[in-house]
Amino acid sequence: MGIQITPSMLAADFANLEAEAARISGADWLHMDVMDNHFVPNLTLGAPVIEALAKVAAQPIDAHLMIQDPDRWAPAYVEAGAGSVTFHVEAAAAPVRLAREIRAMGARAAMALNPATPIEPYEDMLPELDMVLIMTVEPGFGGQKFLDLCLPKIRRARKMIDKHGGDIWLQVDGGVSLETIERCAEAGADVFVAGSAVFGADDPEDMVSQLRSAGGR
Numbered sequence: 001m002g003i004q005i006t007p008s009m010l011a012a013d014f015a016n017l018e019a020e021a022a023r024i025s026g027a028d029w030l031h032m033d034v035m036d037n038h039f040v041p042n043l044t045l046g047a048p049v050i051e052a053l054a055k056v057a058a059q060p061i062d063a064h065l066m067i068q069d070p071d072r073w074a075p076a077y078v079e080a081g082a083g084s085v086t087f088h089v090e091a092a093a094a095p096v097r098l099a100r101e102i103r104a105m106g107a108r109a110a111m112a113l114n115p116a117t118p119i120e121p122y123e124d125m126l127p128e129l130d131m132v133l134i135m136t137v138e139p140g141f142g143g144q145k146f147l148d149l150c151l152p153k154i155r156r157a158r159k160m161i162d163k164h165g166g167d168i169w170l171q172v173d174g175g176v177s178l179e180t181i182e183r184c185a186e187a188g189a190d191v192f193v194a195g196s197a198v199f200g201a202d203d204p205e206d207m208v209s210q211l212r213s214a215g216g217r
């Protein structure tokens with residue numbers, strides 16, 4: 001599997017999500033940021049919006065749940081049609097059980113780590129996961145500055161994943177742009193979320209392909 005680009009729809013026009021998805025036909029996934037005003041200080045969208053977009057978009061949905069109690073709420077996002085569901089380990093009461101439930105329902109299970117959350121305690125959980133998301137900003141808002149302090153953790157996560165040998169993707173999210181994507185790729189990331197870089201560009205479609213070639217180096 002080569003690298004993948006998953007534009008964050010948080011930076012798209014919420015009044016025209018179907019049209020916005022069509023503007024990035026070269027994207028591998030649509031990254032949907034679910035925020036609940038509790039786990040993060042912002043409120044965005046929930047399962048009904050994902051269900052509506054999943055029905056009309058060509059790309060599969062990559063749901064990023066920045067919510068409390070994902071144990072309770074994550075299954076609804078699989079039912080809504082998300083192909084990948086990411087929960088935050090800081091918020092999950094039983095991450096192993098939750099990852100198994102997401103997989104059993106037929107979606108890819110992913111676990112996200114905030115900038116200050118270490119990866120090491122979760123090494124034994126890797127076989128339960130299809131993807132690890134290393135946040136490169138504090139979650140809650142688009143358009144923030146990339147945190148270079150997260151790069152060593154991406155490297156350590158890459159080593160752990162390679163050691164386990166499974167097909168586990170390594171995603172980065174936050175401040176990813178043409179300026180920062182090569183650093184992430186060099187550290188070992190292979191799935192790149194980009195919100196403002198894509199939808200802030202004059203030509204979002206062209207930015208997706210530029211990010212893809214920069215991240216593939």
Ligand code: DX5
Nearest residue numbers: 008139140142143175195196
């Ligand atoms: C931040 C979200 C990100 C955000 C990325 O909490 O998880 O997905 O939309 O936006 P940019 O690429 O602008 O940092």
Ligand code: ZN
Nearest residue numbers: 033064173193
């Ligand atoms: Zn996100």
